[in-house]
Amino acid sequence: FLGAGGGNDIQWCFSQVKGAVDDDVAEADIISTVEFNHSGELLATGDKGGRVVIFQQEQENKTQSHSRGEYNVYSTFQSHEPEFDYLKSLEIEEKINKIRWLPQKNAAQFLLSTNDKTIKLWKISERDKRPEGYNLKEEDGRYRDPTTVTTLRVPVFRPMDLMVEASPRRIFANAHTYHINSISINSDYETYLSADDLRINLWHLEITDRSFNIVDIKPANMEELTEVITAAEFHPNSCSTFVYSSSKGTIRLCDMRASALCDRHSKLFEEPEDPSNRSFFSEIISSISDVKFSHSGRYMMTRDYLSVKIWDLNMENRPVETYQVHEYLRSKLCSLYENDCIFDKFECCWNGSDRQVEFFSLCTSDIPSIVMTGSYNNFFRMFDRNTKRDITLEASRENNKPRTVLKPRKVCASGKRKKDEISVDSLDFNKKILHTAWHPKENIIAVATTNNLYIFQDKMN
Amino acid sequence: MLGKGGKRKFDEHEDGLEGKVVSPTDGPSKVSYTLQRQTIFNISLMKLYNHRPLTEPSLQKTVLINNMLRRIQEELKQEGSLRPMFVAASQPADPLSDNFREAQPAFSHLASPPLLPTDFVSTMPLESCLTPASLLEDDTFCTSPAVQHDGPTKPPPPALQPVKDSFSSALDEIEELCPAPTSAEAVAAETAAGDSKAQPSESNIHKPEGLPESRTAESKLMDPLPGNFEITASTGFLTDLTLDDILFADIDTSMYDFDPCTSATGAASKMAPVSADELLKTLAPYSSQPVTPNQPFKMDLTELDHIMEVLVGS
Numbered sequence: 001f002l003g004a005g006g007g008n009d010i011q012w013c014f015s016q017v018k019g020a021v022d023d024d025v026a027e028a029d030i031i032s033t034v035e036f037n038h039s040g041e042l043l044a045t046g047d048k049g050g051r052v053v054i055f056q057q058e059q060e061n062k063t064q065s066h067s068r069g070e071y072n073v074y075s076t077f078q079s080h081e082p083e084f085d086y087l088k089s090l091e092i093e094e095k096i097n098k099i100r101w102l103p104q105k106n107a108a109q110f111l112l113s114t115n116d117k118t119i120k121l122w123k124i125s126e127r128d129k130r131p132e133g134y135n136l137k138e139e140d141g142r143y144r145d146p147t148t149v150t151t152l153r154v155p156v157f158r159p160m161d162l163m164v165e166a167s168p169r170r171i172f173a174n175a176h177t178y179h180i181n182s183i184s185i186n187s188d189y190e191t192y193l194s195a196d197d198l199r200i201n202l203w204h205l206e207i208t209d210r211s212f213n214i215v216d217i218k219p220a221n222m223e224e225l226t227e228v229i230t231a232a233e234f235h236p237n238s239c240s241t242f243v244y245s246s247s248k249g250t251i252r253l254c255d256m257r258a259s260a261l262c263d264r265h266s267k268l269f270e271e272p273e274d275p276s277n278r279s280f281f282s283e284i285i286s287s288i289s290d291v292k293f294s295h296s297g298r299y300m301m302t303r304d305y306l307s308v309k310i311w312d313l314n315m316e317n318r319p320v321e322t323y324q325v326h327e328y329l330r331s332k333l334c335s336l337y338e339n340d341c342i343f344d345k346f347e348c349c350w351n352g353s354d355r356q357v358e359f360f361s362l363c364t365s366d367i368p369s370i371v372m373t374g375s376y377n378n379f380f381r382m383f384d385r386n387t388k389r390d391i392t393l394e395a396s397r398e399n400n401k402p403r404t405v406l407k408p409r410k411v412c413a414s415g416k417r418k419k420d421e422i423s424v425d426s427l428d429f430n431k432k433i434l435h436t437a438w439h440p441k442e443n444i445i446a447v448a449t450t451n452n453l454y455i456f457q458d459k460m461n
Numbered sequence: 462m463l464g465k466g467g468k469r470k471f472d473e474h475e476d477g478l479e480g481k482v483v484s485p486t487d488g489p490s491k492v493s494y495t496l497q498r499q500t501i502f503n504i505s506l507m508k509l510y511n512h513r514p515l516t517e518p519s520l521q522k523t524v525l526i527n528n529m530l531r532r533i534q535e536e537l538k539q540e541g542s543l544r545p546m547f548v549a550a551s552q553p554a555d556p557l558s559d560n561f562r563e564a565q566p567a568f569s570h571l572a573s574p575p576l577l578p579t580d581f582v583s584t585m586p587l588e589s590c591l592t593p594a595s596l597l598e599d600d601t602f603c604t605s606p607a608v609q610h611d612g613p614t615k616p617p618p619p620a621l622q623p624v625k626d627s628f629s630s631a632l633d634e635i636e637e638l639c640p641a642p643t644s645a646e647a648v649a650a651e652t653a654a655g656d657s658k659a660q661p662s663e664s665n666i667h668k669p670e671g672l673p674e675s676r677t678a679e680s681k682l683m684d685p686l687p688g689n690f691e692i693t694a695s696t697g698f699l700t701d702l703t704l705d706d707i708l709f710a711d712i713d714t715s716m717y718d719f720d721p722c723t724s725a726t727g728a729a730s731k732m733a734p735v736s737a738d739e740l741l742k743t744l745a746p747y748s749s750q751p752v753t754p755n756q757p758f759k760m761d762l763t764e765l766d767h768i769m770e771v772l773v774g775s
Contacts, residue, residue: 091516116517178520197520226528228521247521280501280532284525334497338504343522 009384010370010443011405011459012393016070018055019452021397031448033435037101037109040352040439043071043446044111045453046096050080052113052166054124055453068444071455075124077166080115092117098183100192102205110169112192116179119194121170121205129157175201175211182232188239195232195244198225202256214262215244215254230288230345237297241266245302249286253313269311271318281333281342289345294369295353301371303348306330308373308383323383323390326375328413328424341376341429348373352440374433377422378449379409395433395447395454405459502533 020029028049035044043055053076058069083092093116102110108125133155136144178196185192193214194201200215215232219225228247235241240256252265273282285305293300299320302309306327309319325346329336336342351370361367369385375392383390392409412421435448443458505526512518 085517088517090514093516179517225524226531228524230521247525280498280529283528283532287521287525334501337501340508340522343519343525 009387009389009391012445012456013403013405013459014400014454015068015402015444015457016455017397017400017452018053018071018073018455025451029451031435031451031453032095032097033099034437034446034448034453035099035101035111036437036439036446037111038103038440040441040444042074042101042109043437043455044099044101045448046079046099046113047451048093048095050078050082050094050096050115052077052079052096052099052111052122054164068442068457068460075164075166077122079113079120079122079168080118083117097180100183100185102185103189112183112185114180114183114194117173117176119172119180119183119203120168121172122166123169124164124166127163127165128159128161130160131155132158170205170208172203172208172211175203181230184233184242186234186239187237191239193232193234193242195229197228200229200232200242200244200262212260214256214260216261216263231291233291233293233300235297236293236295243291243293243300245288245291247287248283249288249304251288251291251300251302251311267313267316269316269319271309277330279333281337284337284342285333290347292348292350294350296358301348301350303346303373305342305344305346308348308371310371310385321385323371323381325373325381326411328411332424336429339429341432344432345434346374346432347435349436349438351438352442354441372436372438372445374436374447376429376432377411377427378431378433379411380433380436380447393456395449395452397452403459406456498533498536502530505530505533 019031020026028047028051030048031045032048033044033046036042037044041057043057045053045055047053054074055071056074057071060069079096080094082094084090085092095115096113097116098112098114100112102112104110108123111122111124113120113122132139133153135149135152135155136146138144172194176194176196176199178198180194180196182195183192184195190206191202191204194203194211195215198216198218199213201211202214203211215229217227217229226248230245230247232242232244235243241253242256243251243253245251249270251269253267253269254262255266256262258264258266273286288302288304290303291300298313300311300313302311302319303325306329307325308323310321310323312320333342349372351368351372358367365386367386370382371385372380372382374380378395379392380395381390381392392411393406394409410418410421411427412418412423414424417423431449433447433449437446439445445456447454447456508526509523509530
């Protein structure tokens with residue numbers, strides 16, 4: 001039970017941490033995406049080395065009522081390999097940019113994983129029995145000498161140690177000239193979109209040799225290019241609606257029924273610039289790094305460099321809520337531009353949705369609505385939309401004790417630094433939390449630091 | 462600067478670049494605004510210059526940096542101090558195109574003084590610049606006819622008169638060979654200007670002496686002259702292109718099909734986006750001495766003729 005809004009703030013406790021302990025981070029181990037599946041039982045991560053690691057939650061132990069099941073490694077496989085583009089003499093990175101799970105239809109699990117150029121559909125299946133007693137083969141697979149076969153028998157399945165196999169079922173390649181930044185599965189569960197810097201393509205999950213271009217913002221004259229696509233997502237309920245965000249801070253909502261090529265948006269969401277905050281970096285910090293629909297589909301959330309904004313789909317001219325993630329960085333933008341941190345792409349996520357709570361609630365403020373996003377110094381932030389309270393927490397091994405509530409952090413922007421506060425100049429900008437995920441149903445969150453995955457849970461009484 | 466979390470002493474005076482953003486209209490703080498803008502411009506150039514990844518650079522990052530540069534350029538243009546800055550802006554190689562990796566060595570020596578033109582902005586008025594910034598902007602070496610010239614060629618500053626005369630006449634010769642309409646306009650402007658300055662008899666003699674005259678002028682072109690003239694020569698083929706041309710020129714695979722022996726007009730018209738360095742590589746078979754990218758100025762005059770033939774498609 002998520003707890004009705006207002007009274008019960010969630011108390012987050014450390015649960016687990018996955019990954020290497022040493023400070024020396026191997027480049028291939030850098031986590032590049034984190035995603036729970038639809039039930040929350042599985043948690044997938046992708047890394048810069050092109051690997052996917054899937055964790056599975058243990059079945060809840062009835063005697064252990066004080067904690068939920070732990071996540072343990074379920075499957076590891078190499079999803080993408082580095083490639084070489086001979087025409088441009090450039091490497092194609094194997095880094096996994098996004099993973100999206102398909103809803104489960106049978107015993108197997110399916111997910112889409114993508115690097116800069118190629119999307120792959122992976123089937124993850126379990127094997128816990130194997131046939132034994134073949135007539136023509138030995139147990140080790142060697143063929144028997146046919147002259148020694150004197151009887152017939154029917155092979156039977158016998159249990160074996162659980163084996164989890166991942167196999168690529170579809171490879172969707174050669175459809176993107178530019179780097180893929182997003183994939184999103186449609187609510188029809190048959191099609192999905194993939195977006196790169198300038199184009200968005202629509203695919204059918206069964207068909208790999210064809211995809212339809214639905215958005216193309218490439219100018220005829222590339223000299224005139226001033227804006228790129230940064231993220232895209234299908235609406236959770238309306239299978240003809242999707243949105244895409246841009247590097248100029250705009251979001252366009254498109255309806256595929258309007259025309260084959262959705263170059264003309266149905267809605268354009270853009271907040272007018274605040275003249276008092278104008279600077280050289282206004283455009284860069286307005287670039288949207290992530291866009292996520294709420295579970296209901298009524299709202300969408302965008303993340304730009306300094307803030308998280310909640311938009312009502314019925315109102316295009318400004319967001320309904322804005323939350324400052326790390327406003328103290330506004331005076332440091334020049335340095336952040338120089339060291340490239342200003343181009344960091346932070347993601348954001350909504351809390352899980354408990355349909356029962358939503359159905360029986362008499363007013364929306366009884367439904368918990370919290371958004372989460374990452375920051376620097378291994379800090380991450382949560383904003384409660386009902387109580388308007390926010391909290392800053394830290395993902396570090398120093399807070400290792402399970403069931404101990406995490407201590408809130410505070411950054412001191414200027415002036416006297418209070419005890420336990422951290423000054424802006426002491427922040428470690430190499431420790432950034434770009435990827436976070438929230439369990440679809442429970443208060444369990446996965447937070448990725450550079451090469452470690454932290455799992456936090458709320459304190460169960 | 463921001464580091465790995467090392468503590469530092471509390472600084473009473475904030476770095477002039479950080480802190481509250483100053484508006485350009487504030488009187489005393491206009492200097493710090495200009496300084497901030499300058500720094501950001503330089504940082505942006507460095508980002509485009511120095512990025513040599515094995516993988517393709519992020520298009521989003523490139524677009525945002527380019528927008529930043531454009532905005533600053535616009536501001537400077539409005540403030541009337543565009544031209545020296547424009548030199549720096551023309552130089553960066555296109556990180557996206559095939560030319561980038563080959564062009565880099567030719568431009569690497571240019572990377573060192575990206576501040577050089579900006580020095581002129583702050584310290585020297587335009588007229589006393591030694592660097593032939595006016596030449597750079599007005600160069601009409603034969604390039605793509607689609608590229609528009611910003612304006613008519615301007616009369617040169619008096620200090621450069623002796624050099625410019627032979628140089629401009631060399632340009633005239635080259636321009637006459639080019640079928641490009643923009644250069645035709647420039648030729649008209651140049652010859653009109655030239656006629657108004659020179660004696661009628663001189664200009665008549667000029668034309669028949671065409672080729673030999675242009676050769677001696679071109680040898681002057683190739684000699685390492687003081688100042689940024691080397692920049693002129695090496696970027697000569699690119700001066701008509703703006704920063705954007707270089708950054709966002711579509712990858713032109715026809716280059717890979719280009720055979721210098723078959724100089725059809727089709728190939729010539731597609732030669733426009735090719736960098737000086739690319740041309741040097743195609744010339745390698747023709748040269749008895751090896752041509753290295755860092756020494757583009759030691760070419761033979763015959764090789765220059767080959768270049769011209771190829772460009773003209775004759």
